[in-house]
Amino acid sequence: MANAHATDHPADKYYVPHESPWPIYGSATLFVFMIGLCGWLNEWYGPWIFAIGTLMLIGLFVGWFAVVINEHQKGMYNMQVDRSFRMGMLWFIFSEVMFFAAFFGALFYARQLSVPWAGGEGVKIFNSLLLWKDYSAGWPTNGPMALGPRDDGSFETIPAFGLPAINTAILLLSGVTLTIAHHAIKEGNRRILNIFLGVTILLGFIFVGVQSWEYIHAYRDLGLQLSTGIYGSTFFMLTGFHGLHVTLGAIMLLVVWFRTMKGHFTPQRHFGFEAVAWYWHFVDVVWLGLFVFVYWV
Amino acid sequence: MANTATHDHAHDAHDHKPQGLKRWLYATNHKDIGTMYLVFACVLFFLGGAMALVIRLELFQPGLQFVDPGFFNSMTTMHALLMIFGAVMPAWTGLANWMVPMQVGAPDMALPRLNNFSFWLLPFAFTLLLLTLFVPGGAPAGGWTLYPPLSLQAGDSFPLTIFAIHLMGISSILGAINVVVTIMNMRAPGMGLLNMPLFCWTWLITAYLLIAVMPVLAGAVTMLLTDHFFGTAFFTAAGGGDPVMFQHIFWFFGHPEVYILILPAFGVVSEIIPTFSRKPLFGYESMVYATASIAFLSFIVWAHHMFTVGMPLAGQLFFMLSTMLIAVPTGVKVFNWCATMWKGSISFETPMLFALAFLFLFTLGGFSGLMLAIVPADFQYHDSYFVVAHFHYVLVPGAVFAIMAGVYYWLPKWSGKMYDERIGKLHFWLSTIGVNVLFFPQHFLGLAGMPRRIPDYSTQFADWNMVSSIGAFIFGFSQLLFVYVVWSAVRKGAPAPQRPWEGAHGLEWELPTPAPYHSWETPPSREVVTKGVMH
Amino acid sequence: MTRNIRTALGSLALLAVAALAPAARAEWSNINMTEGVTPLSRDIHALHMTIFWWCVAIGVFVFGWMIWSLVKFRKSQGAKPDVTMVHSTKAEIIWTVIPVFILVLMAIPATRTLIAIEDTRGTELSIKVTGYQWKWHYEYLGQDVKFFSTLARSSDEARQLQSGIDPKSVPDYLLDVDNPLVVPEDTKVRVLLTAQDVIHAWWVPAFGMKKDAIPGNVNELWFKVDKGKTGIYRGQCAELCGRDHGFMPVVVKVVTKAEYAQWLAQQKAPAAPAAAEAAPTDTATDAMPPVAAAAPAAPAG
Numbered sequence A: 001m002a003n004a005h006a007t008d009h010p011a012d013k014y015y016v017p018h019e020s021p022w023p024i025y026g027s028a029t030l031f032v033f034m035i036g037l038c039g040w041l042n043e044w045y046g047p048w049i050f051a052i053g054t055l056m057l058i059g060l061f062v063g064w065f066a067v068v069i070n071e072h073q074k075g076m077y078n079m080q081v082d083r084s085f086r087m088g089m090l091w092f093i094f095s096e097v098m099f100f101a102a103f104f105g106a107l108f109y110a111r112q113l114s115v116p117w118a119g120g121e122g123v124k125i126f127n128s129l130l131l132w133k134d135y136s137a138g139w140p141t142n143g144p145m146a147l148g149p150r151d152d153g154s155f156e157t158i159p160a161f162g163l164p165a166i167n168t169a170i171l172l173l174s175g176v177t178l179t180i181a182h183h184a185i186k187e188g189n190r191r192i193l194n195i196f197l198g199v200t201i202l203l204g205f206i207f208v209g210v211q212s213w214e215y216i217h218a219y220r221d222l223g224l225q226l227s228t229g230i231y232g233s234t235f236f237m238l239t240g241f242h243g244l245h246v247t248l249g250a251i252m253l254l255v256v257w258f259r260t261m262k263g264h265f266t267p268q269r270h271f272g273f274e275a276v277a278w279y280w281h282f283v284d285v286v287w288l289g290l291f292v293f294v295y296w297v
Numbered sequence B: 001m002a003n004t005a006t007h008d009h010a011h012d013a014h015d016h017k018p019q020g021l022k023r024w025l026y027a028t029n030h031k032d033i034g035t036m037y038l039v040f041a042c043v044l045f046f047l048g049g050a051m052a053l054v055i056r057l058e059l060f061q062p063g064l065q066f067v068d069p070g071f072f073n074s075m076t077t078m079h080a081l082l083m084i085f086g087a088v089m090p091a092w093t094g095l096a097n098w099m100v101p102m103q104v105g106a107p108d109m110a111l112p113r114l115n116n117f118s119f120w121l122l123p124f125a126f127t128l129l130l131l132t133l134f135v136p137g138g139a140p141a142g143g144w145t146l147y148p149p150l151s152l153q154a155g156d157s158f159p160l161t162i163f164a165i166h167l168m169g170i171s172s173i174l175g176a177i178n179v180v181v182t183i184m185n186m187r188a189p190g191m192g193l194l195n196m197p198l199f200c201w202t203w204l205i206t207a208y209l210l211i212a213v214m215p216v217l218a219g220a221v222t223m224l225l226t227d228h229f230f231g232t233a234f235f236t237a238a239g240g241g242d243p244v245m246f247q248h249i250f251w252f253f254g255h256p257e258v259y260i261l262i263l264p265a266f267g268v269v270s271e272i273i274p275t276f277s278r279k280p281l282f283g284y285e286s287m288v289y290a291t292a293s294i295a296f297l298s299f300i301v302w303a304h305h306m307f308t309v310g311m312p313l314a315g316q317l318f319f320m321l322s323t324m325l326i327a328v329p330t331g332v333k334v335f336n337w338c339a340t341m342w343k344g345s346i347s348f349e350t351p352m353l354f355a356l357a358f359l360f361l362f363t364l365g366g367f368s369g370l371m372l373a374i375v376p377a378d379f380q381y382h383d384s385y386f387v388v389a390h391f392h393y394v395l396v397p398g399a400v401f402a403i404m405a406g407v408y409y410w411l412p413k414w415s416g417k418m419y420d421e422r423i424g425k426l427h428f429w430l431s432t433i434g435v436n437v438l439f440f441p442q443h444f445l446g447l448a449g450m451p452r453r454i455p456d457y458s459t460q461f462a463d464w465n466m467v468s469s470i471g472a473f474i475f476g477f478s479q480l481l482f483v484y485v486v487w488s489a490v491r492k493g494a495p496a497p498q499r500p501w502e503g504a505h506g507l508e509w510e511l512p513t514p515a516p517y518h519s520w521e522t523p524p525s526r527e528v529v530t531k532g533v534m535h
Numbered sequence C: 001m002t003r004n005i006r007t008a009l010g011s012l013a014l015l016a017v018a019a020l021a022p023a024a025r026a027e028w029s030n031i032n033m034t035e036g037v038t039p040l041s042r043d044i045h046a047l048h049m050t051i052f053w054w055c056v057a058i059g060v061f062v063f064g065w066m067i068w069s070l071v072k073f074r075k076s077q078g079a080k081p082d083v084t085m086v087h088s089t090k091a092e093i094i095w096t097v098i099p100v101f102i103l104v105l106m107a108i109p110a111t112r113t114l115i116a117i118e119d120t121r122g123t124e125l126s127i128k129v130t131g132y133q134w135k136w137h138y139e140y141l142g143q144d145v146k147f148f149s150t151l152a153r154s155s156d157e158a159r160q161l162q163s164g165i166d167p168k169s170v171p172d173y174l175l176d177v178d179n180p181l182v183v184p185e186d187t188k189v190r191v192l193l194t195a196q197d198v199i200h201a202w203w204v205p206a207f208g209m210k211k212d213a214i215p216g217n218v219n220e221l222w223f224k225v226d227k228g229k230t231g232i233y234r235g236q237c238a239e240l241c242g243r244d245h246g247f248m249p250v251v252v253k254v255v256t257k258a259e260y261a262q263w264l265a266q267q268k269a270p271a272a273p274a275a276a277e278a279a280p281t282d283t284a285t286d287a288m289p290p291v292a293a294a295a296p297a298a299p300a301g
């Protein structure tokens, strides 16, 4: 089915949706949301506008997805539409990969190039002769001026083989349970599906919980904050965006869970489920990268 | 294999055309959305152009006559952001919306609601951006490249600029996904990838570039945001970061971006030149491979914008050589176009005139690009008006002329009306003369040592700046003719035949004129496809 | 109507020609890179001219081909299209390989020059240059001589918005400073570049060199002015650095070695440097956001 050649159209109908208010409502929503953020950062009336934007955003997801789910349930989508959705989702995930790539790029650039250069490596010898006289570059670092919350400029990092390793296990396990759920949906085994989907969601939220706990610990006890030089910056931005994606993924899984409860998917057609599952695996893979390059090596 | 388009109102499948404001606000039709994109692009072209005219007015003679230096820098920055993200990119998406479904034999874009979402993000994004003109501290003034630490010195405009870029990015990514999916999933039976018109091919590759690099830009500006507000140190050396790191990330986006602006132009020109030479495109497959090579190379040349930041020798050599290589596939394209005209039967209607000007002047801009790639020489050229001349040659008589060529070429199919050929030609000549008077002297200025992004200059640069400003006004005001031609054609043009150009091939010309609201409600038969793709 | 268009185009062409009139009285240095006064700037100029002529040659070929086709194969002259001509592997290989070959020919001298540029051995004098918004600070390393260099007062007055002063009446408008950098001829001078606030770039066209001055980094460039080429050389900041980016020129006075020694001794006399060392940043700092505060201060030593 999904791998069928692009030109062999099924003999049924192609669905062209009629006009819809959701796109423009969605654009307006993002606008309000972002004006709210701007206002917040600039100390205008931000929080209020932001709150309105957030409510509108929730409305957007509920409303727009309701329409699509509804149309799906009415059987308006043929296999070609289904394929469009799949391709769309895959390319969307790819764009997310590239978003993370920007931050990984920053991490690698700092570790491999700019930090050693600040320490006067290679052609950059004058950095250590003229500017950063007694900076010994290494990783982790918060830079020649030792930026960060502590007066003495020190900070500690979170060892890989503590909570992060446990979190890795949790997330990997959630990938397995989700795959079991996926097999179950294909076999039409509703009970297994519901249980394993539920477990996956639970694992997702546990992961987020552990991560939050780790953040609090870092902020309170380790002197490790967003402002702790380049280490703090890359650490929190990478894990933070990842955490945000896990949260979103878990919420989407939750929605899918409710839909399975209502019996929305068939063994043959379950794009909603698969899209979220892909997303979840993507989040999983990103975490592996984080675990290796942020915590471990 | 029957395949018909249906709607919710299952039975009124015929040209069901929504009426009134809702037709536009709630649109799901690729033609309506394409029209909105094109109109939007046109409006922003004039706004961005008006800012360019402010620049050229201030530079008309030495001394500061009209604007404060800070405002001048805002004009430069906003001009570039508006032109690139507001004019050229939306214009290309608009053309893709109109043409891709028609050329691949589909009823519409694959994801019509997403399509409308992509469009409507833009007016909101640019509202955010234009709002910066009115906030304390003024509009962003650090150049379109947003280099920190300078860009971080902005006032209240700062988060507005960043979020505007986020919105534009989302819009481009979603638009690109739609193009990819439409091309990969909606082609009519019998239309293989290597039967597609080149406009679809170049847009397909452009879409991949967009999906790959827009998120990187989003990441880069997000880091700027957190550096500014949340104390991160990505671009602060004191914390172990590096201002140059931003430049690497930015240009990893920025260089592919310039090909995002030009690849669809290659597509349009590859449609027009064969039509008016009455001969199939020469070397179709090598055109496809050349486009793909350019796209691939575009990912590994980014640091040619940063030769003066003090990279190690090996880095400079690598980026010089990889950049120079791009001349090879681009050359293949230029030679193929020449070979297409060779032994043709050439006529000179307005679309062809613009395509020919593209061919000459883009190549000229390519030559100066190649000169910039030579590192030691670039130490002299960098950040001088020579660079400004280079990129305007590839952008204005490059991208913008190709957009106009495309509009003249397909307008009869869209509107069912012919434009006025004489006014079209007048527009062409005024534009071509104007654009050269405008940008050619800038080569001289740069070589003589005039830096870019300055509101005032020493007196030895006075003559050529005056010439350039005169050119700017000739070129700028000639564009009003373009609006007039299109407007009067749509309003009161003579009816156009189904195939207004004798030599035109492609599925779009197999449709009636004007094209029906849902392009191919039933996929074209294999015979029609074969007839259409003939190359 | 057609005639009207012709007339319009004709007058436009005239206007364009009139606009090109400056060409008639243009000096060569107004339209092309100059050779400069250092070995490197001459190499770079030669390289520039080489690539330029290659581009002209390719241009003559490509544009010649285009124009030839446009003239010869006009439909109005009854040209019949040869629709079988769609592909030729041989031609395509030729026009892939020949450009590669030309590029290699360009890359060789480019690489050679680049290697020479990066060769900083044998430096005789090192000067640390720090960019500020919007002035330069020069420090002769190991000599205890340092001073700021700002736009000359006469230019500064004329460049104010609607100042009413004709720039042409100001000597070296925008290209003159209060304290120029002074260097000896025939000496390999190493410039160590950094910045205090934002990125600047130090550029003197006659020396063939431009390099960014980046806060928190030190970049290097060098030049060696030919013997006998004493005089004043002017350039500008070449990286957008804010409001007054256009108003921070670079002026270098090249003197004989003897004059240089004399000048240096004079600078070391107690009174002189104190006067030149003005307050580091007056206008710049108060407009700066937190990040600039975190940027490195210019080290005192």
Ligand code: HEA
Binding pocket: B145, B258, B259, B261, B262, B304, B305, B323, B324, B326, B327, B328, B330, B331, B332, B334, B362, B363, B364, B365, B366, B367, B368, B369, B370, B372, B373, B374, B378, B381, B382, B383, B387, B390, B391, B394, B395, B398, B399, C055, C058, C062, C099, C100, C102, C103
């Ligand atoms: C549409 C946009 C576009 C396109 C297509 C190009 C195309 C090219 N550009 Fe350009 N460029 C820009 C837009 C574009 N550029 C912009 C906007 C900037 C400035 C950004 C900023 O700083 O604000 C810039 C800046 C820029 C720089 C940095 C300059 C500096 O700041 O110091 C360099 C350096 O290498 C460069 C090189 C090139 C090259 C080698 C090509 C090549 O792709 C050109 C290839 C084409 C040809 C060479 C002609 C045809 C070929 C033949 C006929 C074959 C035979 C030829 C030979 C063998 C020579 N460009």
Ligand code: HEA
Binding pocket: B045, B046, B047, B048, B049, B050, B052, B053, B055, B056, B076, B077, B079, B080, B081, B083, B084, B088, B142, B143, B144, B145, B388, B392, B395, B396, B399, B400, B438, B452, B453, B454, B455, B472, B475, B476, B477, B479, B480
């Ligand atoms: C696609 C991109 C694009 C396009 C089309 C243009 C088009 C033009 N550009 Fe621009 N330009 C850039 C991209 C582009 N530019 C970029 C990327 C930069 C670098 C920015 C930076 O340094 O950060 C730049 C910088 C730049 C500079 C250098 C500024 C500086 O360094 O300080 C100059 C100076 O001459 C200039 C001029 C022009 C002119 C005269 C046009 C003309 O083609 C414009 C034509 C004019 C019109 C179309 C105006 C029509 C208006 C009217 C007739 C009036 C009516 C008005 C209304 C109804 C509102 N541009």
Ligand code: CUA
Binding pocket: C131, C132, C134, C199, C200, C201, C237, C238, C239, C240, C241, C242, C244, C245, C246, C248
């Ligand atoms: Cu200093 Cu520009």
Ligand SMILES: [Cu+2]
Binding pocket: B254, B255, B258, B302, B304, B305
């Ligand atoms: Cu580039």
